[in-house]
Amino acid sequence: MKERVFIVSLGCAKNQVDSEKLAGAMTSKGFGFAEDFESADIILVNTCAFIGPAVKESIDVILHLEELKGLGKVKKIGVLGCLLNRYGDDLKREFPTVDIWARSEEWEHVLSCLGVNDTSFSPCSRGFIPETTTWSRYLKITEGCNNCCSYCTIPSIRGHLRSRPVDEILEEAENLVLQGAKEICLVGQDLTAYGMDWDGSSHLVELLDLLEKHVPDGMWIRPLYLHPMRVNEKFLERIASYKNVLRYLDIPIQHVDDEILSCMNRNVTESDLRRIFSYARKIDPDFALRTTIIVGFPGEDNVKFKKVLRFLEDMEIDRVGAFLYSPEEGTKAAGIKKQVSDEVKRKRLDMLMELQADISLSRQERFLGRRLKVIVEERNYEDCVLGRSFREAPEVDGVIAIKGVKDVPCGDFLNVRINAVTEHDMEAEVVVDEG
Known part of the structure; x- marks a missing residue:
């Protein structure tokens, strides 16, 4: 079995898509994926460089990976994506212990650096990283x-x-x-x-x-x-x-x-x-x-x-x-x-x-007392599940806490009535239509 990989995906949802595509390509070549840093042989960070704070976060992660490698806790580390796109060879000189460098979407190059001969993969293939939800x-x-x-x-x-x-x-x-x-x-x-x-x-x-x-x-x-x-x-x-x-x-x-x-x-x-x-x-x-x-x-x-x-x-x-x-x-x-x-x-x-x-x-x-269709996001949360309606995009908007419901699979849809609201979130109960 090939070495186990962990992918750190920083920045926006577009970066997450890129990271999932890389995960899909690596899965098709037989790589396994670790659940955390500690159990990984290879750690790859897909960086963000949109604004100053994102650059700082990316650099902090790279420094941490270099430390892990120096302690012998990981075999190889890779820096991918926007930070390299923005700073190029100047970045490489700052981090000499990095094993793999790849610009955005250069996933074939990543595979090649890891010893894969046939680096072709489907552009429509998507794998899973820790941030991925199937639904x-x-x-x-x-x-x-x-x-x-x-x-x-x-x-x-x-x-x-x-x-x-x-x-x-x-x-x-x-x-x-x-x-x-x-x-x-x-x-x-x-x-x-x-x-x-x-x-x-x-x-x-x-x-x-x-x-x-x-x-x-x-x-x-x-x-x-x-x-x-x-x-x-x-x-x-x-x-x-x-x-x-x-x-x-x-x-x-x-x-x-x-x-x-x-x-x-x-x-x-x-x-x-x-x-x-x-x-x-x-x-x-x-x-x-x-x-x-x-x-x-x-x-x-x-x-x-x-x-x-x-x-x-x-x-x-x-x-x-x-x-x-x-x-x-x-x-x-x-x-x-x-x-x-x-x-x-x-x-x-x-x-x-x-x-x-x-x-x-x-x-x-406006929605107090009204019905909404909700997709379940998180279950077994105290005495309720958390979900979102058409009004809430994942990650950036609020959530709806649905009271009195447990063990509903994530990704299921529920019809609920809104009972309470704050500026960000809502509380609701399931509505069961008679007949």
Whole structure:
């Protein structure tokens, strides 16, 4: 039997997909997988380098792996992915004891370094890592990005947009269903750009049409990461027409002020953002709307910041992820002179999250006494199980605690009634329909 491997996957869901693909390739070549560091012969870390804190986390893990190797607790260590993409040979010189170096998606090279002669494997094969849940899986439909937002390192780290072939995506979706998936979350740096590298047009709707027909009835399809410049009324109406595609819109706006948006190279205006979010609410007041905000972008003053607060309030955004602006080396925004102090950034972030807590609570209260379909995420948790509805994406949103239920398999669907809410989470009970 070949040596036992442990894969550490850092960063985003797109990285998790890459790690699962590597695990699938290694499984097909006879490698076994350890449950923890201590029982592994080989430890591979798939790194993240999107922003400074992610770089620090990746480096800390590498230092720990070097320590384990130095103590003889692991035979080989490997550093893969975005950190090497970003820093190249400079990184290699800093960590001379690393055995395997591979850029993102260079999984054949990893296999070759481990003595595998035939390094071919199916691009649709997916294995399992500790973060994997069989019932809820991520499916990456694009790699790289052409948007070139002024604050973002992704184009320089992951390259230009590459859309995956439709047949390959459908085959991978089918494989995930066979592995037990009940929910497929579509990921990419910008899903709305799918197919634009082919002919300049977005083909996301056509892909959703095919997935809708291809997956079993009742399965959930959750699109994540929709750039607002290609979200329009027609697209929103299409989303609302599907049976399997959830009414959950993850549209990162990053800011609202027109001057800031222009400086970010976002190619939208506040008017555009208000139009699409208002239309989503008009189509269905229950649409789950999630966005992200960068606080303290260069040139942001109090007036510009308060526009963001008004927008969140007016549009009744369900969920918000807010982040302090980080000036990243090599980005255009890092060279802007009007940088905002860290103290001001933190104060604004606190103000935003305090307001958003009230907005989120108000949105949650809409569902008191109502029924929701929930997928079970965790069982044997005190006297209840934990789950999510169409309104909660895995990992980033809240959960629903379903009281009085035990030993329901993860991945099962339950119909529940909401009895209590907080700004993030809910409590519910199972509803049994008579007859």
